[in-house]
Amino acid sequence: MPIDKKYPQITSYTASWDIPTRAQKDSIKNLIEILKKEYNLTNNDIYEHDDISPQKLEEKQKICMRKIKLIWLLCCNIIFANPIPPYAHLWEIQPIEVLEVDTEINWKNSGLSNQEALEYCKNTQSLPKDSKQMEQYLKKHIVVWSLHYFGGAGCTYKGKVKFAGKIWNFVSIGGITRLTTESEWIELVCISKDCYPQAWSDGE
Numbered sequence: 001m002p003i004d005k006k007y008p009q010i011t012s013y014t015a016s017w018d019i020p021t022r023a024q025k026d027s028i029k030n031l032i033e034i035l036k037k038e039y040n041l042t043n044n045d046i047y048e049h050d051d052i053s054p055q056k057l058e059e060k061q062k063i064c065m066r067k068i069k070l071i072w073l074l075c076c077n078i079i080f081a082n083p084i085p086p087y088a089h090l091w092e093i094q095p096i097e098v099l100e101v102d103t104e105i106n107w108k109n110s111g112l113s114n115q116e117a118l119e120y121c122k123n124t125q126s127l128p129k130d131s132k133q134m135e136q137y138l139k140k141h142i143v144v145w146s147l148h149y150f151g152g153a154g155c156t157y158k159g160k161v162k163f164a165g166k167i168w169n170f171v172s173i174g175g176i177t178r179l180t181t182e183s184e185w186i187e188l189v190c191i192s193k194d195c196y197p198q199a200w201s202d203g204e
Contacts, residue, residue, distance in 0.1 A: 030145075030146075030185075032046065033183075033184070034086060084143075085143045085144060085145045085186075085187075086143075086186070087143055087164065087186050088142070088143035090163075090164050091141075091142075091143050091163075091186070091188075094163065094164060095163075096135055096138050096139060096161055096162070096163050097135070097161060097162040097163070098131040098132075098134045098135045098138070098159060098160075098161050099131075099159065099160040099161060099162055099167070100131075100159040100160045101129060101130070101131055101134045101157060101158070101159035102157070102158050102159055103121070103126070103127070103128035103129065103155055103156070103157055104155055104156040104157075104158065105117045105118050105121050105128070105155055117155070120155065121154065121155040124153050124154035124155065124174065124197050125154065125196040125197045125198070126154030126155040126157070126174070126196070126197040127155075129157065134157065134159070137172075137190065137195070137196070138161070138170075138172075138177065138188075140190050140192055140194065140195050141175075141177055141188035141189060141190045141195075142188060142189060142190075142191070143186060143187070143188055144187055144188065144189055145187070146187060147176055147178065147187045147189065149201060150175075150176055150189045150191075150199045150200065150201055151174070151176075151199065151200055151201075152173060152174020152175040152176045152189075152197060152198070152199040152200065153173075153174040153197070154173055154174040154175070154197035155173075156171065156172070156173050157170070157171070157172040157173075157177075158170065158171050158172075161179065163179070166181055166184075167181070168180060168181055168186070169181075174197050174198075174199055175189060175190040175191065175195050175197050175198045175199030175200075176188075176189055176190075176199050177189070177190070
């Protein structure tokens with residue numbers, strides 16, 4: 001039986017796929033989580049490509065194609081209805097409370113003494129911050145879809161913040177910051193000139 005009425009001579013096909021990069025995997029995972037949350041979907045609504053390919057489930061081809069079209073429409077709706085990343089608007093208007101903050105001024109097997117590591121922190125404008133300083137620093141960040149296109153250098157800030165009614169763990173290095181819970185994450189960058197330390201865009 002042909003798999004496509006438009007091309008009846010085609011009855012089967014095979015294909016191979018490049019291995020996705022880490023950034024592509026993170027992007028797909030993030031998009032899936034957005035779709036699940038936005039449209040109250042569960043993991044049972046998600047299908048692997050091989051599970052819905054016409055050559056394996058030819059009798060369910062029409063149903064599968066409808067699902068593919070629906071997912072595509074949902075993606076378009078998310079992109080055009082929500083041109084900014086999740087939490088971006090809340091980040092602008094809601095307060096951030098830093099509950100814990102610690103600055104790692106050294107790391108295992110670095111070969112640096114504490115004094116040398118502290119000098120590195122100083123040179124990269126990432127000296128230790130207290131809770132208030134960290135709050136002020138985080139408020140200068142902006143929410144982005146992905147950290148893939150940004151770079152930064154400096155010592156590591158780690159801790160916990162309260163934001164949007166939730167407790168988040170955070171790690172910040174060189175103006176690149178990631179907030180996480182068990183099921184969500186927010187990616188942020190600090191790229192303004194008054195960010196210390198400051199991230200940079202790979203496109204610059």
